[in-house]
Amino acid sequence: MLKGQAPMRSLAVPSPKRTSVRRAGLVALVGRSNVGKSTLMNVLLGEALAIVAPTPQTTRHRILGVLQRGDAQIGLLDTPGLHRPQNRLGKLMNTVARSAVEEADVVLFVTAPLKEHGRFQVSPGDKTLLEDIGKGKPMILVVNKVDLVRPKQMLLPVLGELANLRAFAAVVPISARREDGLDRLLGEVTPLLPERGALWSEDDLTDRPVRFFVAEFVRGEILNLTREEVPYGVTVTVESFLEASRVTRIQATVHVDRENHKPILIGKGGSRLREIGTAARKRVEALLGQRVHLELFVRVTEGWAESPERLREFGYDEGKAS
Numbered sequence: 001m002l003k004g005q006a007p008m009r010s011l012a013v014p015s016p017k018r019t020s021v022r023r024a025g026l027v028a029l030v031g032r033s034n035v036g037k038s039t040l041m042n043v044l045l046g047e048a049l050a051i052v053a054p055t056p057q058t059t060r061h062r063i064l065g066v067l068q069r070g071d072a073q074i075g076l077l078d079t080p081g082l083h084r085p086q087n088r089l090g091k092l093m094n095t096v097a098r099s100a101v102e103e104a105d106v107v108l109f110v111t112a113p114l115k116e117h118g119r120f121q122v123s124p125g126d127k128t129l130l131e132d133i134g135k136g137k138p139m140i141l142v143v144n145k146v147d148l149v150r151p152k153q154m155l156l157p158v159l160g161e162l163a164n165l166r167a168f169a170a171v172v173p174i175s176a177r178r179e180d181g182l183d184r185l186l187g188e189v190t191p192l193l194p195e196r197g198a199l200w201s202e203d204d205l206t207d208r209p210v211r212f213f214v215a216e217f218v219r220g221e222i223l224n225l226t227r228e229e230v231p232y233g234v235t236v237t238v239e240s241f242l243e244a245s246r247v248t249r250i251q252a253t254v255h256v257d258r259e260n261h262k263p264i265l266i267g268k269g270g271s272r273l274r275e276i277g278t279a280a281r282k283r284v285e286a287l288l289g290q291r292v293h294l295e296l297f298v299r300v301t302e303g304w305a306e307s308p309e310r311l312r313e314f315g316y317d318e319g320k321a322s
């Protein structure tokens, strides 16, 4: 097995007593870009697994995060935001999200209030998506970012309108950022899960290997630290991962789509790339609980987001269990 290929386990040291699992299943988080699906996944897990950014199309993969709660195992599936694709990668991302819905036992359709002309509206994108997504599956409507709505009653008409679009099992307003409404949400999810024994072991956290998170954390810092079109054309691969007793040595390549993105990413005298590397290294160290040496290289791979071969090579697939 390649180093860094083992799936991540829970990082909590004490292993809780085994509970007899009565319900277990997959719960897909789907919706438009930027509504807070990844933030919700992270706060529910208590672990910053998924990268979060104020830009759309941050999440590109299906990421499983296992939440153990009482006698239930909730396999949360974070997914890319459903959007109008601009390239082959975008199409693939939509397929990933839709296939996660197909796989799931319960669907959380996540949305966030959209304010226009001084009042909150139902997004036309949500209307279209709710017409065809997850038909026949138990679906909960999660209205996120309610911390942005003041006074609260401004939300009522939009909640009413949304609730009429589908026969939702529940409509739950939350604020992922403030961790409001999460218990109620989980209380609605659990009874919808199939009755069965454990699907995962007690300390399983995700099905993705450490390498995956290293690449994602680097991409996350690029999203934070570069502007405009650069982050959309970036993908990251891990070239080597050497675990030793005191320090893990990792080499990763940042692939940019265009020659002129390279100097932007590298910065004056390499300053921007160093900043990205340092921030990503800190996140990887927190995840591994170990010192990390992270070396980044930049390579131009023109048109990778349109090329089926490059997409495969860079780890993009249709999102089935990895």
Ligand SMILES: Nc1nc2c(ncn2[C@@H]2O[C@H](COP(=O)(O)OP(=O)(O)O)[C@@H](O)[C@H]2O)c(=O)[nH]1
Pocket: 032, 033, 034, 035, 036, 037, 038, 039, 040, 051, 052, 053, 054, 055, 056, 057, 058, 059, 081, 144, 145, 146, 147, 148, 174, 175, 176, 177, 178
């Ligand atoms: N105000 C507010 N912002 C939020 C909340 N949840 C997420 N966000 C922000 O919304 C942006 C998109 O979040 P992200 O989780 O990446 O959305 P995704 O594309 O649906 O996965 C980020 O800037 C988050 O910090 C929330 O409850 N309230």
Ligand SMILES: [Mg+2]
Pocket: 037, 038, 039, 050, 051, 058, 059, 079, 080, 081
């Ligand atoms: Mg996301």
